Amino acid sequence: QKEVEQDPGPLSVPEGAIVSLNCTYSNSAFQYFMWYRQYSRKGPELLMYTYSSGNKEDGRFTAQVDKSSKYISLFIRDSQPSDSATYLCAMSLHSGNTPLVFGKGTRLSVIA
Amino acid sequence: GAVVSQHPSRVICKSGTSVKIECRSLDFQATTMFWYRQFPKQSLMLMATSNEGSKATYEQGVEKDKFLINHASLTLSTLTVTSAHPEDSSFYICSAAEDTQYFGPGTRLTVL
Numbered sequence: 001q002k003e004v005e006q007d008p009g010p011l012s013v014p015e016g017a018i019v020s021l022n023c024t025y026s027n028s029a030f031q032y033f034m035w036y037r038q039y040s041r042k043g044p045e046l047l048m049y050t051y052s053s054g055n056k057e058d059g060r061f062t063a064q065v066d067k068s069s070k071y072i073s074l075f076i077r078d079s080q081p082s083d084s085a086t087y088l089c090a091m092s093l094h095s096g097n098t099p100l101v102f103g104k105g106t107r108l109s110v111i112a
Numbered sequence: 113g114a115v116v117s118q119h120p121s122r123v124i125c126k127s128g129t130s131v132k133i134e135c136r137s138l139d140f141q142a143t144t145m146f147w148y149r150q151f152p153k154q155s156l157m158l159m160a161t162s163n164e165g166s167k168a169t170y171e172q173g174v175e176k177d178k179f180l181i182n183h184a185s186l187t188l189s190t191l192t193v194t195s196a197h198p199e200d201s202s203f204y205i206c207s208a209a210e211d212t213q214y215f216g217p218g219t220r221l222t223v224l
Contacts, residue, residue: 042217042218043118043216044215045215046212049211049212095212096209096211096212097144097209099161102155
C-alpha cells in the first residue's frame with residue numbers, strides 16, 4: 001500500500017461545477033497537509049496548507065482533513081477553465097523543513 | 113507569498129557535459145531546500161534534501177556523485193548534473209522551506 005493514494009483522473013467538469021478532490025493516506029503520524037496546483041511544465045503552486053484535522057477556506061477553495069479516517073479533500077466552488085491543472089496532495093510529519101510525501105496528482109479539466 | 117526562482121528554465125546539452133541549476137528563495141531565508149525530479153505525467157520524486165552549510169541527504173537510489181548539491185547560503189542551492197546522459201532528461205524542481213515548502217518554476221533538462 002502506498003503512503004498516499006490519489007486518483008489520477010482525468011476529471012472533467014463543466015464550468016461552474018463544484019469539484020471534489022481527495023487523497024487517502026496510511027501513516028497516522030502525518031500532521032501537515034497541503035494541496036498544490038501544477039500547470040503543465042510549471043512548478044507546483046501552494047493552494048492550501050492545514051495542520052491536523054479540520055476545515056480551511058480560502059476564496060473558492062476549501063480544504064478538509066479527517067485524521068480519524070486518514071482522508072483529505074479539496075473542494076473548488078464555481079470552477080473556472082483556468083482551474084484546469086493537476087492537483088497534488090502532499091503531507092508531512094512536521095512543518096517546513098521535512099520532506100513531503102506526494103500523491104500522484106489528479107488532472108482536472110474544467111470545460112467552458 | 114514566498115517566491116522561489118530557478119535558473120535556467122530550460123537547458124539542452126550534449127551527452128557527457130555537466131549542467132548546473134540554481135534555486136533561490138527571493139523573499140525569505142531557507143535553511144533547507146529540496147530537489148525533486150518529475151517525469152511526464154508522474155508525481156514529484158524527492159532526490160535530496162539540502163541544508164545550508166552541510167552535506168545534502170540523498171534519497172535511496174539517487175547517485176550523490178552524479179547529482180552534486182551545494183547549499184552555500186540561506187537563499188541559494190545549486191544542483192549540478194555531472195556527465196549528463198539522455199536518461200537524465202527530466203523536469204527538475206526545487207523547493208525552499210519556510211512554514212511549508214514553496215516550489216520553484218522548474219528546469220527542463222534535455223540531454224541529446
